[in-house]
Amino acid sequence: MELFLENGHLTDEALHASLEGTLDEMGRLEVAEHLSFCDSCLLRYTALLEDDVLLEPEHPLTPGVLERIRRRVVRVFFNRYAAAAAAVVLAVTFWSTGLFRDISTIRTRDPEPPASQSQQVEMHAAARVNAFFRTASYHLNQGFADLFHQ
Incomplete structure (x- = not known):
């Protein structure tokens, strides 16, 4: 069977054989290679494919x-x-x-001790929270610095 015409395009016989799968390995490779760069043969080949029924999912x-x-x-x-x-x-x-209420005022208070016991407890709690957030912020910044400077 002749695959190509004198002008270099595929014959109708070669296109039909390619659709039916009756070409040998070398013929399939030649037809596939030719279809990859020849637009007119590819249009003829797809026109032959349009008659086929497309599969639909169940x-x-x-x-x-x-x-x-x-x-x-x-x-x-x-x-x-x-x-x-x-x-x-x-x-x-x-x-x-009110956890943050006294944190901002710790530095502005007078250095003399508070008058009542509840004020002392409140000041110590605020100082602990402030120290916690400073420590957490420091470790977070160190973690980011280690991450980006590796």
Whole structure:
């Protein structure tokens, strides 16, 4: 069987044999290579393919794909904003309970001791919270510095 015409294009016989799968290994390679760069033969080949019936899936795929997309969007949204929301809730909780109230005024108080025992306890608690946040901030900054300077 002749695969090519005198002008270098594929014969109709070669195209039909390629569709039916009756070409030998070398013939399939030659036809595939020619179709990869010859647009006119590729158009003739696809015109032959248009008569074939396309396969359809047994079950529709769209609902499953859309459900996976919805789950992924929810997961991304939760991961992205959950940490920020938790930080906001903690900050509002600490602020509303008055935990930060005396932290800013510790440095501005007089060096003389407070008059009552409850004021001493309140000042010591505020100083401990302030020291905790300073230590946490220091270690966080050190962690970032180690991470970016490696």
